[in-house]
Amino acid sequence: MKKLLKWWTDTSLVARILAGVVIGAVLGLALPGWTGIGILGTVFVSALKAMAPVLVAVLVMSSISKAGKGLGARFRTVILLYLGATFSAALMAVSASFVFPVTLDLKDAAQAAAPGSLSEVLTSLLTKMVCNPFMALSTANYIGILFWSIIIGLALKAKAGETTIRVVSDFADVVSLAITWVIQFAPFGILGLVFTSVSEGGLDIFTTYGKLLLLLVGCMLMTWAVINPLIHFIILRTNPYPLLWQCLKVSGINAFFTRSSAANIPVNMALCKKLNLDEEFYSVSIPLGATINMSGAAVTITVLSLAVAHTMGIQVSFGAALLLSLVATIGACGTSGVAGGSLLLVPMACSFFGISADIAMQAVAVGFIIGVVQDSVETALNSSSDVFFTATAEMMDRKK
Numbered sequence: 201m202k203k204l205l206k207w208w209t210d211t212s213l214v215a216r217i218l219a220g221v222v223i224g225a226v227l228g229l230a231l232p233g234w235t236g237i238g239i240l241g242t243v244f245v246s247a248l249k250a251m252a253p254v255l256v257a258v259l260v261m262s263s264i265s266k267a268g269k270g271l272g273a274r275f276r277t278v279i280l281l282y283l284g285a286t287f288s289a290a291l292m293a294v295s296a297s298f299v300f301p302v303t304l305d306l307k308d309a310a311q312a313a314a315p316g317s318l319s320e321v322l323t324s325l326l327t328k329m330v331c332n333p334f335m336a337l338s339t340a341n342y343i344g345i346l347f348w349s350i351i352i353g354l355a356l357k358a359k360a361g362e363t364t365i366r367v368v369s370d371f372a373d374v375v376s377l378a379i380t381w382v383i384q385f386a387p388f389g390i391l392g393l394v395f396t397s398v399s400e401g402g403l404d405i406f407t408t409y410g411k412l413l414l415l416l417v418g419c420m421l422m423t424w425a426v427i428n429p430l431i432h433f434i435i436l437r438t439n440p441y442p443l444l445w446q447c448l449k450v451s452g453i454n455a456f457f458t459r460s461s462a463a464n465i466p467v468n469m470a471l472c473k474k475l476n477l478d479e480e481f482y483s484v485s486i487p488l489g490a491t492i493n494m495s496g497a498a499v500t501i502t503v504l505s506l507a508v509a510h511t512m513g514i515q516v517s518f519g520a521a522l523l524l525s526l527v528a529t530i531g532a533c534g535t536s537g538v539a540g541g542s543l544l545l546v547p548m549a550c551s552f553f554g555i556s557a558d559i560a561m562q563a564v565a566v567g568f569i570i571g572v573v574q575d576s577v578e579t580a581l582n583s584s585s586d587v588f589f590t591a592t593a594e595m596m597d598r599k600k
Contacts, residue, residue: 208384220387221394221569228398238396244389245565247382249557252544253337255375256531257349259491262372264353265365274478278485278593282493285431285585286532289423289495290525293502296419298521302412302503303511304566305397328551346531346548379544386568393565412507413570419499420581424448428495428585432592436599443591447471452584456576461490464583471587482590489586494532496578497542501528504563505549514553527552542578543567 208216227237328336329347336344356365424444432440450471455464465486472482502524509516516524531545543564550560567574 216387217390217568217571220389220391224391224394225398227391228395232399234395235399238392238399240388240392241390241394241396241565242392244382244385244392245561247385248379248544248564249547249561251375251379251382252547253345255379255544256548257337257345258368258372258375260346260349261353261356262365262369264350265356265360265368274481274593274597275485277596278589279488279492281431281589281593282489282585283529285423285428285589286493286495286498287525287529288427288431289419290498290502290528290532291522292422292427293419293499293528294506294521294525296415296422297503297506297510298516300411300415301510302415302507304412304507304563341551346527350530389565390568393569397569409566409570412503412566413573416500416503416570416574417577419503420496420577423495423499424581424585428588432588435592435596438595440588440592444588446475447584447588447591448580450474451587452580455583456580461579461583461586464579465490468583468587472590475587475591477591477594481594485590485593486586489590490583493586493589494542494582495585496581497532497545498525498528500542500567500574500578501531501545501549504543504546504567505553505555505560508546508550508555508560508563509553512555512559514555516553520553524549524552542575543571 224237227234231237328341328344331339331341331344333344333348335341336348356368360368429440429444432438432443451464451468454467455461468486468489469482472486473479505524505528506516528549531548532542546564546567547557547560550563551557
């Protein structure tokens with residue numbers, strides 16, 4: 201049994217998920233009446249729903265409580281670069297979603313109540329923000345979870361000692377590990393989800409998924425090739441692409457296959473050393489970037505939540521889209537360092553439009569199906585950008 205478990209965990213998650221997609225599609229076409237296979241997908245999504253609120257809460261509290269202590273000018277610069285790039289990516293994803301709207305096949309989507317005016321959205325948002333924090337956790341009220349996690353994180357940063365902050369950080373690591381264990385069963389869950397989709401809708405479902413994947417990857421590539429270099433050029437007035445390509449070759453390709461920003465930290469550290477950056481600087485900025493530099497995650501959160509909104513016929517105003525970009529930016533900063541972490545924050549963004557967690561989690565399930573490509577590209581963008589902006593911040597400091 202131990203040998204079987206070791207073989208399972210040592211085998212690439214990407215390969216296992218691909219196998220789950222293929223087997224699920226074949227079974228859906230060959231044995232559509234075997235509805236019991238679909239239970240695998242239901243159980244998997246339910247497990248993610250159970251863990252996601254706790255994951256968001258502890259990760260946001262931990263990242264805020266640890267960030268910014270004793271940071272100098274370079275650290276303030278790199279934090280602004282991280283957050284600015286993430287917000288810009290979210291805005292670009294919103295624009296792309298309006299130009300190329302994508303819809304999904306969601307059950308019971310038409311039965312959900314859609315918000316009307318922007319004032320109604322804001323009223324609902326503010327009401328959910330100040331909800332009892334324990335009730336927010338139990339009801340998966342992600343706006344309330346995010347709000348109270350930020351407040352508690354700031355309080356920890358202001359008053360708590362290093363031991364307390366370390367306990368919070370360790371608990372965040374424990375919850376992340378639990379999520380990792382759940383995700384080990386993703387191939388079975390994906391098999392069940394694909395089986396249900398194919399048995400009910402045939403292979404046409406992959407056309408919709410293909411459009412969604414094209415939109416997601418296109419937005420991430422635009423962020424990598426246009427937005428990030430533009431930020432570098434505006435600050436330094438130098439050609440950003442030699443540095444960009446080096447970050448892609450060393451950091452991005454490795455992150456593409458590991459699908460974990462946290463796992464790619466040692467690779468980024470080694471690249472920073474090769475670039476002759478200050479070790480005292482990058483030893484903090486790189487781990488920090490693995491937490492708050494999440495352009496790819498912001499794209500995923502924004503595109504999937506707007507796909508759900510388009511499916512439900514919700515008219516998203518400019519003001520609501522701007523606020524969604526801000527929510528996606530803040531939420532992305534608390535995304536997990538493990539594969540598929542950003543998908544668990546989609547319900548938080550969907551709740552901004554009054555969309556229930558049950559409907560939003562269907563979009564998360566779709567995200568796991570296309571995650572073989574989406575999450576790999578997302579992680580490559582996130583992790584390679586950590587080194588890119590760390591180098592940019594130090595170059596800016598040297599020019600002064």
